[in-house]
Amino acid sequence: MESIKKEYDRLVEEIKQHDINYYVNDAPVISDYDYDRLYRRLLEMETEHPELVRDDSPSRRVGAPPVEGLESIRHEVRMMSLNNTYSDAELDSFIATVYKETLEEPPFVVEPKIDGASVSLVYEKGGLISAATRGDGAVGEDILHNVRTIRAVPLVTEETQRLVVRGEVYMPVESFSKLNEKREEEGLTLFANPRNSAAGSLKLLDSRECAKRNLSMFAFGLDKGQGESHFADLMRLKRLGFRVNDMVKLCKTAEEVKEHVAFIRSKRESLSYEIDGAVIKVDNYRLRDRLGMTIKAPKWAIAYKYPAEQAVTKLLDVEFQVGRTGTVTPVAILEPVKVSGSTVARATLHNMDEVERLGIRIGDYVSLEKGGDVIPKVTGALAERRTGEERAVPLPENCPVCHHKLVREDVAFRCVNPECTGTARGALRHFTARNAMDIRGFGESLIDRLMDLGMLKTPADIYTMDYNSLRTMEGLGNKSVDNLTAAVEESRSKPFEKVLFAVGLPSVGVRTAEILAQEFGSIDRLKTATEEELTAVYSIGALVAQDITEALRQPKYINLINSLREAGLRFEAEKKDAGGIFEGQTFLITGTLSRPRADFEELIKNLGGKIASGVSKNLSYLIAGEKAGSKLEKAEKLGVRVLTEDEFMNMAERS
Numbered sequence: 278m279e280s281i282k283k284e285y286d287r288l289v290e291e292i293k294q295h296d297i298n299y300y301v302n303d304a305p306v307i308s309d310y311d312y313d314r315l316y317r318r319l320l321e322m323e324t325e326h327p328e329l330v331r332d333d334s335p336s337r338r339v340g341a342p343p344v345e346g347l348e349s350i351r352h353e354v355r356m357m358s359l360n361n362t363y364s365d366a367e368l369d370s371f372i373a374t375v376y377k378e379t380l381e382e383p384p385f386v387v388e389p390k391i392d393g394a395s396v397s398l399v400y401e402k403g404g405l406i407s408a409a410t411r412g413d414g415a416v417g418e419d420i421l422h423n424v425r426t427i428r429a430v431p432l433v434t435e436e437t438q439r440l441v442v443r444g445e446v447y448m449p450v451e452s453f454s455k456l457n458e459k460r461e462e463e464g465l466t467l468f469a470n471p472r473n474s475a476a477g478s479l480k481l482l483d484s485r486e487c488a489k490r491n492l493s494m495f496a497f498g499l500d501k502g503q504g505e506s507h508f509a510d511l512m513r514l515k516r517l518g519f520r521v522n523d524m525v526k527l528c529k530t531a532e533e534v535k536e537h538v539a540f541i542r543s544k545r546e547s548l549s550y551e552i553d554g555a556v557i558k559v560d561n562y563r564l565r566d567r568l569g570m571t572i573k574a575p576k577w578a579i580a581y582k583y584p585a586e587q588a589v590t591k592l593l594d595v596e597f598q599v600g601r602t603g604t605v606t607p608v609a610i611l612e613p614v615k616v617s618g619s620t621v622a623r624a625t626l627h628n629m630d631e632v633e634r635l636g637i638r639i640g641d642y643v644s645l646e647k648g649g650d651v652i653p654k655v656t657g658a659l660a661e662r663r664t665g666e667e668r669a670v671p672l673p674e675n676c677p678v679c680h681h682k683l684v685r686e687d688v689a690f691r692c693v694n695p696e697c698t699g700t701a702r703g704a705l706r707h708f709t710a711r712n713a714m715d716i717r718g719f720g721e722s723l724i725d726r727l728m729d730l731g732m733l734k735t736p737a738d739i740y741t742m743d744y745n746s747l748r749t750m751e752g753l754g755n756k757s758v759d760n761l762t763a764a765v766e767e768s769r770s771k772p773f774e775k776v777l778f779a780v781g782l783p784s785v786g787v788r789t790a791e792i793l794a795q796e797f798g799s800i801d802r803l804k805t806a807t808e809e810e811l812t813a814v815y816s817i818g819a820l821v822a823q824d825i826t827e828a829l830r831q832p833k834y835i836n837l838i839n840s841l842r843e844a845g846l847r848f849e850a851e852k853k854d855a856g857g858i859f860e861g862q863t864f865l866i867t868g869t870l871s872r873p874r875a876d877f878e879e880l881i882k883n884l885g886g887k888i889a890s891g892v893s894k895n896l897s898y899l900i901a902g903e904k905a906g907s908k909l910e911k912a913e914k915l916g917v918r919v920l921t922e923d924e925f926m927n928m929a930e931r932s
């Protein structure tokens with residue numbers, strides 16, 4: 278039992294970390310396929326051992342909260358995610374279940390699963406009045422300004438009845454390649470894949486920039502059916518001017534369904550957009566209602582995921598790069614090869630343990646995988662193609678920049694030389710980057726020049742440097758120095774979460790910095806936070822917590838924070854209200870409800886309410902399920918308002 282609990286806890290932590298990579302940082306490190314395998318194992322364990330289920334289990338969530346900067350929009354009808362399947366056998370069993378539960382053999386609609394970002398569009402009196410991202414399924418973000426720039430989205434239709442259209446926004450593969458080429462020239466972070474860039478583009482604050490991204494959209498349905506069936510509604514949308522995919526097909530038999538799933542797969546390589554599978558939906562709305570749904574997904578639809586695309590190429594060399602934290606990362610230098618529509622010439626190998634696990638040698642032919650939404654990864658060597666000329670990847674002994682001896686910490690090799698220019702350069706690039714302090718003009722070449730001149734060592738120097746001495750530097754001149762000093766001045770008023778991210782603590786990405794700023798409010802409070810306090814925050818795992826507490830004890834970060842604080846940067850968050858219809862109200866749950874209590878508590882908190890610890894006359898509402906006991910009696914005696922589950926859900930849904 279002890280070992281099962283351990284395995285379960287480890288699994289929860291692992292999936293939580295992947296969720297952050299995927300939903301929060303938009304930088305997944307495993308393929309969807311591998312993720313789903315972990316997730317299924319979790320569900321299996323939770324079914325077998327319900328007593329182990331943790332409140333913070335990823336199975337309790339279907340997404341992540343919206344980032345700041347865009348208004349929130351609550352979906353009238355939840356945007357569900359779909360259950361996944363990977364084989365014909367599993368597809369057969371899905372179809373068999375539908376037949377069994379409906380006592381009919383109804384037709385299915387089979388559609389390609391476009392690898393993009395789902396959106397919900399509201400039309401009233403024939404005009405587009407609202408557009409939102411999927412978000413966590415219940416609440417998305419207002420992206421109307423960007424959606425209006427997508428040419429495939431009609432701004433007006435001749436339908437005057439209210440219409441809520443669901444669609445998938447995507448970036449064509451060719452536009453994606455061009456965008457990344459341009460970003461590389463400009464020294465910006467590259468997008469991992471077209472899905473990643475479509476999602477990122479939709480969240481831009483400046484719609485003029487979004488308009489240049491050449492996004493498109495396929496409509497895949499309505500939020501709730503209006504016509505006699507899903508297929509009929511799709512055809513109606515097509516007539517109204519929405520883009521409906523040509524490969525959408527109404528299939529009458531199980532055989533036809535499987536044939537069409539295979540057909541879509543055979544077209545995958547030749548499409549101008551990426552797909553990662555097919556979606557199979559019961560066509561008839563009446564039968565959909567009868568089948569119903571689970572907490573996470575409808576029982577009338579399933580996604581059939583195709584495996585990731587693979588390619589084979591030669592490993593020419595392994596280079597080592599030193600990052601802002603001093604970690605040295607091996608990078609595979611590959612003979613350029615095309616996979617999933619883009620050319621791959623480099624791929625991170627993460628760390629030396631991974632290199633060893635893969636068993637690759639320099640000169641090997643290696644297999645390369647690029648799923649719909651992961652950065653390309655080397656998956657192994659083709660041992661049968663070895664000639665004997667291959668050589669082992671050497672362990673890095675010295676820093677590739679300062680040549681200082683490296684220190685081994687777990688899987689990482691780290692340059693701990695405090696004077697290392699490689700680490701310092703990484704830290705400066707990170708600090709001035711657009712998603713951090715956003716100091717325009719402080720590009721990579723200027724950083725390198727100023728470092729060579731000895732004027733710039735740490736980010737704190739940016740605020741104490743003598744900029745007048747730059748006026749005579751070649752290629753700079755008065756105007757650019759004025760712009761530079763203005764940008765530096767402007768950066769002093771950046772909010773705490775940006776400063777915290779810019780400081781560059783290990784494991785702290787943009788979103789983690791935002792969460793830390795929100796939860797702890799100031800650097801002084803964060804410095805005193807224990808690992809337990811940190812891991813109590815959803816989305817912060819044990820390893821991240823350890824990295825943060827350790828870093829905040831190191832002189833390197835303490836000194837940097839102190840100097841930046843002296844320079845007047847913000848190390849405290851501004852206070853703001855959470856909002857929500859339950860703001861200022863307290864709830865308590867008693868008795869048995871139809872779903873786990875934690876689900877209701879999460880909903881209450883999401884809507885701004887608080888969970889009380891006991892019944893008192895200050896309690897706003899008691900939600901009483903079946904077999905409610907003494908708490909119900911006490912509440913009634915004190916005149917506290919008592920709600921049934923249905924009454925509560927009605928209140929919550931009215932928001």
Ligand SMILES: [Zn+2]
Nearest residue numbers: 676679692697
């Ligand atoms: Zn070094």
